[in-house]
Amino acid sequence: MRDDxxxxxxxxxxxxxxxxxxLLDEPRRSDCHLLAVVDPVPDRSPRxxxxxxxxxxxxxSLEQFYSTxxxxxxxxxxxxxxxCPQTCLALHxxxxxxxxxxxAATVQEVDRMLxxxxxxxxxxxxxxxxxxxxxxxxxxHDIQSGLFGAPRRARSLTLWPRSRAYYTRNAWVGRxxxxxxxxxxxxxxxxxxxxDLHNLLFLLGDAPGRSAVPRELxxxxxxANPIENYDTIxxxxxxxxxxxxxxxxxxxxxxxxxxxxxxxxxxxxxxxxGGNAPIVAFRDDESVRTYPSPxxxxxxxxxxxxxxxxxxxxxPACGLPAARAHTVCxxxxxxxxxxxIVFPADHVAEHILSGHPLLHVPDLPRMLRECYSHHALPHExxxxxxxxxxxxxxxxxxFFARRA
Numbered sequence: 001m002r003d004d005x006x007x008x009x010x011x012x013x014x015x016x017x018x019x020x021x022x023l024l025d026e027p028r029r030s031d032c033h034l035l036a037v038v039d040p041v042p043d044r045s046p047r048x049x050x051x052x053x054x055x056x057x058x059x060x061s062l063e064q065f066y067s068t069x070x071x072x073x074x075x076x077x078x079x080x081x082x083x084c085p086q087t088c089l090a091l092h093x094x095x096x097x098x099x100x101x102x103x104a105a106t107v108q109e110v111d112r113m114l115x116x117x118x119x120x121x122x123x124x125x126x127x128x129x130x131x132x133x134x135x136x137x138x139x140x141h142d143i144q145s146g147l148f149g150a151p152r153r154a155r156s157l158t159l160w161p162r163s164r165a166y167y168t169r170n171a172w173v174g175r176x177x178x179x180x181x182x183x184x185x186x187x188x189x190x191x192x193x194x195x196d197l198h199n200l201l202f203l204l205g206d207a208p209g210r211s212a213v214p215r216e217l218x219x220x221x222x223x224a225n226p227i228e229n230y231d232t233i234x235x236x237x238x239x240x241x242x243x244x245x246x247x248x249x250x251x252x253x254x255x256x257x258x259x260x261x262x263x264x265x266x267x268x269x270x271x272x273x274g275g276n277a278p279i280v281a282f283r284d285d286e287s288v289r290t291y292p293s294p295x296x297x298x299x300x301x302x303x304x305x306x307x308x309x310x311x312x313x314x315x316p317a318c319g320l321p322a323a324r325a326h327t328v329c330x331x332x333x334x335x336x337x338x339x340x341i342v343f344p345a346d347h348v349a350e351h352i353l354s355g356h357p358l359l360h361v362p363d364l365p366r367m368l369r370e371c372y373s374h375h376a377l378p379h380e381x382x383x384x385x386x387x388x389x390x391x392x393x394x395x396x397x398x399f400f401a402r403r404a
Contacts, residue, residue: 005033006032006073007035007072007073007075008038008074009023010086011078012047014077016078018077018299020047023303035056035069036069038064042058062090073306076098077100079172080172080191081184083100083102083103083105084109084112087113088116091120092116096122096306099127102194103324105183110323114320123319125306125309126318128195128202128302128323131198133295133296134292135291136294140202142289147281148281153263155262156200157260158188161253161360162231162251166251173227174187176228176334185229188231188251195259196259197249200261202318206241209316209318212240212241212243213240217238217329218236219233219235219392220341220378221340222340224252229340232361233248233249234368234371235247237329246376248371257369269282276293278291279291279292328394328397331397332392332394337389343385347361349361
C-alpha cells in the first residue's frame with residue numbers, strides 16, 4: 001500500500017462536516033488526499049464553493065463516483081438506511097470503509113456487510129469515536145486482562161434535549177422506515193446516543209475488536225414528540241456471560257446530562273461522570289486507576305486510525321464484529337415494544353430551546369437519574385406512565401422480522 005492514500009467522502013452536511021474539516025484543514029496530513037465527495041445537495045455545505053475552487057469533484061451518488069474512479073478509503077456519513085448498500089458498493093470496488101454509526105438498521109444488513117467484507121481484501125470500520133479513543137482502549141485492555149475482576153453490572157445515562165427543529169431537519173429522523181419500506185429505526189439508541197449503548201457492549205467484549213454478546217432484553221420506549229419511533233428509551237440487557245446492562249436515554253427532556261457510565265466488577269467499580277471528567281476505577285472506595293475522558297480524543301481520531309489501518313493492512317479497533325451487538329440490541333428493543341408508548345398529555349410540557357419548541361416531560365430527568373442510581377427501569381420504580389415491553393430472546397438472533 002502506497003503512503004499517499006485517496007479518500008472519497010459521502011455526505012458533507014451534518015456530521016460529514018467534521019470529516020470535511022479534518023480533510024481540508026489538517027495541515028499535517030500530507031499522507032492522504034480527498035479525491036472526491038458525494039452529496040446529492042452539496043450546496044447545503046458552507047464549503048461547497050471551496051471544494052469547487054480546489055478542483056475536488058462533487059458527485060451526486062456513490063455509484064456515479066465508482067463509475068469512473070475508486071479510492072483507498074470510503075468515508076460514509078450518510079443516513080442509516082444507506083449504510084449497508086453503500087458499504088457493500090465501496091467494498092465491491094476495493095475501498096476500505098469508515099461508516100458512521102450505527103452499522104445499519106437491521107442485523108441482516110450487518111451480516112450482509114460482513115459477508116461482503118469477507119469477500120474483499122478491505123475492512124469496514126464503524127465510527128463509534130469512543131471505540132477509537134486511546135483512553136477507552138486502555139480501559140478495555142485492563143478489563144480484558146482481569147485487572148478489576150469479572151464484570152457484574154453496567155449502566156449508562158444520557159439526557160440530550162432535542163427540539164422540533166431536530167425532528168424536522170430531514171425526511172428520516174424519528175422514523176421506523178422510509179416511504180419505500182426500508183428500515184431506518186432512527187431513535188436515541190440508534191443515532192445520537194448509539195455511542196453510549198455500544199460503549200457498554202464494547203468495553204465488556206472479551207477480545208480486542210469484539211463486544212459483549214447480548215442474550216436477552218426487555219425494553220421500555222416512549223415518545224413525547226409526534227414521530228414514528230421513540231424519543232425515550234430504558235432497556236435492560238443480559239449478556240451471554242450474565243452481565244446485566246441498563247441503558248437510559250432521552251431527548252424529551254429540558255435538562256442536559258452528558259453521557260455517563262458505571263461499570264461494576266468483582267473487585268472494583270469504574271465510573272465516568274461525563275464531559276471532560278476522567279474515568280476513575282475505585283477499589284474499596286479508593287481510586288486505583290484513572291484514564292483521561294474518552295472525549296479527550298479529537299473526533300477525527302477514527303478517521304486517521306482508519307487510514308493507518310488501511311495503510312498497514314490491519315483491522316480497525318471497531319469494525320462490524322464489534323458493532324453487530326449494538327444492532328442486535330436495537331432490533332430487540334423494537335421487538336420488545338413494537339409501538340412506543342405515548343407519554344400522557346398531562347405529563348408533557350413545552351419549552352423553547354434555541355428559538356424552537358421542545359416537548360418534554362418535566363419529571364423525566366429525575367426519574368431517569370433515579371433509575372441510573374438504582375440500576376433500574378422506570379416501571380421497576382413505579383413511574384406512573386411506565387410499562388415494560390416483552391422479553392426478547394437474542395440468542396442466535398440474525399433477522400429483524402417485523403414488517404414495515
